[in-house]
Structure formats: C-alpha cells, structure tokens
Amino acid sequence: GAVVSQHPSWVICKSGTSVKIECRSLDFQATTMFWYRQFPKQSLMLMATSNEGSKATYEQGVEKDKFLINHASLTLSTLTVTSAHPEDSSFYICSARVGQGVGNEQFFGPGTRLTVL
Amino acid sequence: GQNIDQPTEMTATEGAIVQINCTYQTSGFNGLFWYQQHAGEAPTFLSYNVLDGLEEKGRFSSFLSRSKGYSYLLLKELQMKDSASYLCAVTGFQKLVFGTGTRLLVSP
Numbered sequence: 155g156a157v158v159s160q161h162p163s164w165v166i167c168k169s170g171t172s173v174k175i176e177c178r179s180l181d182f183q184a185t186t187m188f189w190y191r192q193f194p195k196q197s198l199m200l201m202a203t204s205n206e207g208s209k210a211t212y213e214q215g216v217e218k219d220k221f222l223i224n225h226a227s228l229t230l231s232t233l234t235v236t237s238a239h240p241e242d243s244s245f246y247i248c249s250a251r252v253g254q255g256v257g258n259e260q261f262f263g264p265g266t267r268l269t270v271l
Numbered sequence: 272g273q274n275i276d277q278p279t280e281m282t283a284t285e286g287a288i289v290q291i292n293c294t295y296q297t298s299g300f301n302g303l304f305w306y307q308q309h310a311g312e313a314p315t316f317l318s319y320n321v322l323d324g325l326e327e328k329g330r331f332s333s334f335l336s337r338s339k340g341y342s343y344l345l346l347k348e349l350q351m352k353d354s355a356s357y358l359c360a361v362t363g364f365q366k367l368v369f370g371t372g373t374r375l376l377v378s379p
Contacts, residue, residue, distance in 0.1 A: 188367070197358060197372040198314070203365065247313055249367075259304075260367055262313035 156182045158250050160263035167238055168271055174234045175266045177248030183228035184250035188260065189221075192245040204231045238270045273297040275370035277359055282376045287349050291373045293342045293359030301362040305333050305344045308356045308372070317344065317357075349377050 157180040167173050177187055186205050190198040202210045202223050210223035222234040231250075235242055245267050249260040274296045283289040295303070302321035306314035320326055320335035320342060332345040344357055354377045359370040 186365075190369075195374075197356075198369045200366060200368060245311075259316055259319065262315070265311075265313050267311075 156180075156250070156252065156261040158184075158248065158261045158263040160246075160248055160266050162266060163264060164267040164269075166269045166271065169239055170237055172234055172236045173238055173268060174232055175246055175248075175268075177231045177233070177250070177263050179229045179250040179261070182250070182252055184231075184252065185228065186251045187225060187231040188249045188251070189223060189231075189233050190247045190249070192247060192265075198247060201233075235268065238268070240270045243268055243270045273361060273363065273368045275359055275361055275368065277357075277370045277373045279371065280374045280376070282378065283349055285349055285351060285377055285379050288345065288347050289349060289375065291344045291346070291357050291359075291375065293344070293370055295340050295342070295359070295361050295370070297340075297361050297363045297368070299363035300337065303333075303335055303342050304360040304362070304367065305331075305342075306358040306360060306369075308358055310356075314358055346375075351377050351379070353377050 159178045161176045189201045192198050201216045202212045204210045204223050204225040206225045206228050212218045225231040245265050247265040249262045251260045276294045304319050305317040308314040318333035325334045330347045335342045356372045356374050358372045360367050
C-alpha cells in the first residue's frame with residue numbers, strides 16, 4: 155500500500171519557538187493532504203486541508219497564522235507551528251489522498267508528537 | 272455540520288465477538304470509513320462502506336444503513352492484539368471527519 159512519512163516523529167521545543175513538521179508521500183503523488191491534531195484519549199480533529207499549489211483550507215477555530223501549511227509539491231506538505239505554547243502540545247498526524255474522490259482512501263503518516271515546554 | 276457518535280469504551284473477551292456502533296448526522300455523505308488506531312500510532316484502514324449493507328473482510332465486517340445514519344464494525348474471534356481504538360469516519364464535502372473513537376479492551 156501507499157506509504158506516508160512524517161518528520162520528525164517527536165519534537166520538544168521551548169515556548170515561543172516555531173516547529174516545522176514535514177509530511178511526505180513516498181510512492182505516490184498526493185493531490186490533497188490533510189493535517190489532524192489528536193489530544194490524549196481523544197479522536198482526530200481535522201485542522202486543515204492542503205491542496206498542492208493552492209492555499210490550505212482551515213477548519214473553523216484553527217488559526218491559519220499560527221499553523222502555517224505549505225503544499226509545495228505533490229509529495230510534500232509542511233505544517234509550521236509558530237510561536238508554540240504548551241497548549242499546542244499534541245499528536246499531529248498528516249494523511250494523503252490519491253485522486254480527488256472523497257471515497258478514495260487516505261493514507262496516514264506515523265504522526266509527530268510535539269511537546270512545548 | 273457533522274455529528275458522529277460512538278461508545279467511548281468497550282470490553283470483551285478473547286475469542287468473542289464484539290460490535291462497535293457508530294451513528295452520524297452529516298451533509299454531503301460520500302461514504303464511511305473504519306480505522307484502527309493503537310496508542311501512539313497513526314490510524315490504519317479497516318473498511319469503507321458507501322452503499323447499504325454488509326462488507327466482510329476476514330475477521331472484520333462493517334455494516335452501513337444510510338437511511339438510519341448508522342454503521343457498525345463487527346470483530347470476530349477477538350485476539351489480544353485487537354485491543355485498540357476504533358474510529359468511525361464520515362466523508363463529506365471533500366474531507367474526512369472522525370468520530371469520537373471507541374477504545375476496545377480485549378481480556379484473556
């Protein structure tokens with residue numbers, strides 16, 4: 155099956171710094187990538203939908219200036235958490251979808267655990 | 272908007288059968304996914320239903336009733352490794368929205 159990687163797998167940073175998380179589709183081209191956030195014992199919450207070459211679409215309540223998303227190519231999307239604070243500590247997961255069909259399977263990356271001190 | 276409900280936790284015994292229900296209200300429905308997620312890991316795909324009825328895949332089966340906004344995941348011959356969270360996710364308007372997830376604990 156299709157493989158999606160994320161880097162780094164975990165990161166610890168100081169409050170006020172910025173952190174960049176990369177999401178790559180390794181063996182397929184992903185027109186659309188998604189970024190999710192998951193707090194402990196909770197389900198995945200969609201943060202934004204990222205389409206290659208265009209601006210990301212953010213979900214209600216997600217600050218686009220704080221969570222910068224860049225989808226520069228069909229195999230790479232990045233999420234930058236700017237001026238991170240302890241409440242941003244979470245498990246960030248990306249997924250990539252092949253094609254435009256909403257019924258097409260999404261392949262998930264292994265996730266990035268962010269801890270902000 | 273979208274609203275997806277699942278039981279928070281379930282327990283079952285090794286070798287038994289368990290059914291995890293999911294009810295949803297959504298606009299622009301284009302199918303329902305079930306994912307399995309072990310703690311600290313990404314979700315892995317289990318099944319996809321877009322038409323009413325039962326889809327069987329080995330020990331796992333998934334059922335959908337679009338008129339009732341209802342789905343279930345059936346796990347047979349439970350194994351200890353099946354202890355995980357099971358996420359129901361509904362597609363609509365180009366995106367996948369997850370339910371609250373059900374934590375399943377399988378005991379010996």
